[in-house]
Amino acid sequence: MGKERHAARIKRNAFAWMLLFPSLVFLGLFTYYPIAKTVKLSFYQADLSIRKPLYIGLDNYKTMLHDAVFHKVFLNNLWFAAGTIPISLALALAMAVFANRALKTKGLVRTAFFYPTVIPMIAIANIWLFIYTPQYGLLDRLARVIGSGETNWLGTPHTVMWAMIAMIIWKEAGYFMVFYLAGMQNISKELYEAADADGVGGWKVFRKITFPLLLPTTLL
Known part of the structure; x- marks a missing residue:
């Protein structure tokens, strides 16, 4: 029996690896090889004036650390991550909770929430360019209705970061929602039934059951 179980496990694992292999x-x-290649090339000088890359050790990193443009770009990336990740996760969780409810249109709601994720980035850029365009864009038209002046959202240093953050949140929240939906399927329905029997409110159920049990998904 032990040998048969072991053989069955090997067969099952082999089948799983075959599915994962492609x-x-x-x-x-397209991910790990380019990363490794980039790290390797960072120790070389490679440009049009040199036929063969020349090993220079950490010189590229020393130059980068003293480059004002790099400092600005690095800081912008930190602000961009701080603005997109928490808000995207919070919005994705709210969307997942709403989409997971027993609604007749549940499939349609999930599709609508996930749809921006599958749109090509070039199309996303054009959609939001229409929203942000000065004078003719949707935001400026709405601002004109309430009596506010026009704003060059992508051409003003104080607004361009927030404009980009809003676009990325709109595109990526649906992708994160899928992970939360998958995590919710692993939460025992008995917990919700017990909470309902005790008369626990929806917000408290979310704080005490749903959110804590979805922490592994959030970390992922």
Whole structure:
């Protein structure tokens, strides 16, 4: 019996690895290999004036650390991450809770929430360019209705970061929602039934049951 169980487990694991293999190949070719290649090239000087890359050690990193443009870009990336990640996760969780409810249109709601994720980035850029365009964009038209002046959202240093953050949140929240929906399927319905029997309100159920049990998904 032990040998049969062991053979069955090996067979099951082999089948799982066969299913994963195509994705792992693409992940290795288009994600891990470029990362490793980039790290390797960072120790070399490679430009049009040199036929063969010249090993220079950490000189590229020393130059980068003293580059004012790099400092600005690095700070902008920190602000961008701080603005997109928490808000995207919070919005995705709210969308997942709403989409997970027993609604007749549940499938339609999930599709609508996830749809921005599958739109190509070039199309996303054009959609939001229409929203942000000075004078003719949707935001400026709304501002004109309430008596406010026009704003160059993508051409003003104080607004361009927030404009980009809003666009990325709109595109990525649906992707994170899928993970939360998957995590909710693993939460025992008995917990919700017990809370309902005790007369616990919806907000308290979310704080005491749903959110804590979705922490592994949030960390992922």
